[in-house]
Amino acid sequence: MSLGQRLEIRQGQGLVITPQLQQAIKLLQLSNLELEAVVEAELERNPLLLREDGEGGPDTPDNDNDTPREERGELELSDRDTQQANSDLDASEGDVYGDDEPTVREPVASADMGEGPMVDWSRAGKGGGFDGDGDTLDHAMSRDKTLAEHLMDQALIAGFSAPEMAVAQILIDAVDEGGYLRADLTEIAERLGCSMALIEKVLGVCQGFEPTGVMARSVPECLKLQLIERNRFDPAMAALIDNLELLARRDLSALRRVCGVDDEDLAEMIRELKALTPRPGAAFGAEPQAGVVPDVFVRQDLSGGWRVDLNSDTLPRVLVDQSYHAKVVNSARSDQEKTYLSECLSQANWLIKSLDQRARTILKVSAEIVRQQDGFFVYGVEHLRPLNLKTVAEAVGMHESTISRVTTNKYISTPRGVFELKFFFTSAIAAADGSEAHSAESVRHKIKHLIEGEKASGEVLSDDRIVEILKEAGVDIARRTVAKYREALRIPSSVERKRMIR
Structure with a gap:
């Protein structure tokens, strides 16, 4: 057999993920806050995109085509803008939808859970101009002080010298939200070039704050x-504080020996210890945490079924400014400008299509999850069915990876509370009698319910006894699985629970 170089032509098929398809996949898995940031960036980058207000018109002073775009506060096309935009844009395949595609999306109706009002698009963000910042000063004056600010106020009147004040500032900056000092004193002394005696002196004063x-x-x-x-x-x-691990295990006999007290004194010491605050800084204001905004609402309709609607407040409302495009495309002076406008139009149309498809996909998947978990909404967590991505994917005709992206960081508001869509996907535990399998979440709830009933019955259930009770109820579960679920619920073992009852 001879070895050599030769030139061959082969034909084959392959899947190429275009930049537009990558964008659509990315939008699908974004949360509503992340989606808002992406849309805001596109509005700033693409001069053909406009935000639409709640009344159905562009978010501009007026809709008159005769008004110059620059007077309406919008972008003006220039050679410099064109060159800069062309350097930022990726290679595009052109207008993938053609000129006959609508640029304003049709409203999305509710899922097949009953007729209802149409779901429209709302604003993606609030902007960052000075006009909306009128209440910033009032908010700053009315908000609670943070722990660091409270400690710094005390340090200013503690009579520190200049070096001591510098050390105090470093120590206060190292305090976490719970009030604990998270820093190495030796490292601070080396960094500041001071002695450990100074660090410990300042720390001793600060610990009196x-x-x-x-x-x-x-x-x-x-x-x-x-x-x-x-x-x-x-x-x-x-001695009690030095042996907190014995207290955690409820080993009272060992604590009595270590502390040298009787039962009555030990009980009094434990009561005093429980009255203390393990996180002294928790009562102070911290950075505001963003609340969970549901992407989907589930409501019970008059017929007894369930209605599934998108939360329009989380959906960006954007459209293509066709009037501006028609105006500037006729005045384009070079092929470079025409290419730039074509790319902007293509990307704007694709973004709107992707946003619409994302909304419809979330609604379709959420409706199927509600249908699969109808027992949970009616009767509670004990009736949560085993569900996996494959089951939902087959029902809605999508790939499992698409279902995974749709249910990531998406929340659904139900009459029983707000849940992440991932909550409804639970593993299956076989039934003892061969009937329908049980959801792992419902089994955990049963274990918790059994242990909570120990105080009324006076019997502390071991893991083996819980297995027997669950098998009598038709749940085929192993002892190690019961122990795993119990530990996940932060429930101590039967031995520790017996000590707590004594």
Whole structure:
């Protein structure tokens, strides 16, 4: 057999993911906040995109085509803009939809759960101009102080010298939201070029600030500071704090020996310990946390079924400014400008198509999940059915990866609360009698319910006993699975629960 080089022509088929398709896939898995940021960026980058207000017209002073675009605060095409935009745009395949495609999307109706009002598009964001910032000062004056601000106010009147104040600022910056000092004192001393004695002196003063227990380096030290402030830190209490692991295990006999007290004194010490605050900084304001905004609403209709609607507040409302496109395309002076306008129009049409398809896909998948988990909405978590991505994908005619993207970071508001769509996908646990399998979430709920009933019955159930009870109820489950679910629910073992009852 001879070896050599030769030239051959082969024909084959392959899947090429275009930039437009990559964008559509990306939009599908974004949360509503991430989608808002993407749309805002596209509005700034693409001069042919406009935001539409709630009344159905563009979010501009008027819709008159005779008004110059620059007077309406919109972008003006120039050679410099064209060259810059061309350098930023990826290679495009042209207008993938053609000139006959609509540029304003049709409203999306509710899913097949009953007739109802149409779902329209709303604004993607609020903008960042000065006009909307009128209440910023009032908000800053009315908000609660953060823990760092509260500590700094006390440091300013503590009588620190200039070096001590510098150390205090570094220590306060290292305090977390719970009030604990998360820093290595040796590293701070080396960084500031000062002695450990100065660091410890400043820390000792700062640990006397309000709230009591703040700037401790561990839970025992935090409790110790609070007990010292109450004048209750004696040798017995010190021994109790040094052996918190015994208290966590409810090993009261070992605690009595270590502390050298009787049952009554130990019970009193434990009550005092429970009255302390393990997170002294938790009562102070922190950075505001964004609340969960549901993407889908589920409501019960008059016929007893369930209505599934998109949350229009989370859907961006954008359209293509065809009048501006017609005006500038006729005045294009070079092939480069014409190419730029063609790419902008193609990308604008594709973005609108992708947003519409994303909304319809979320609605379709959510409707199928509601149909599959109807028992949960009617009767509760014990009737949650086993469900996986493949089941929903086959029902709606999509790929499993698409269902996974749709249900990521998407939330649904139901009469039983707000849940992530992933919540409804649970593994299956076989039934003992060969009937329909049980959802893992419903089995966890049953285990929790059984253990919560121990106080009324006076019987502490072991994991083996829970397995027997569940098998009598038709759930075929192993002991190690019961132990895993119990630990996931943060429920102690039967031995530890017996100690807590004593």
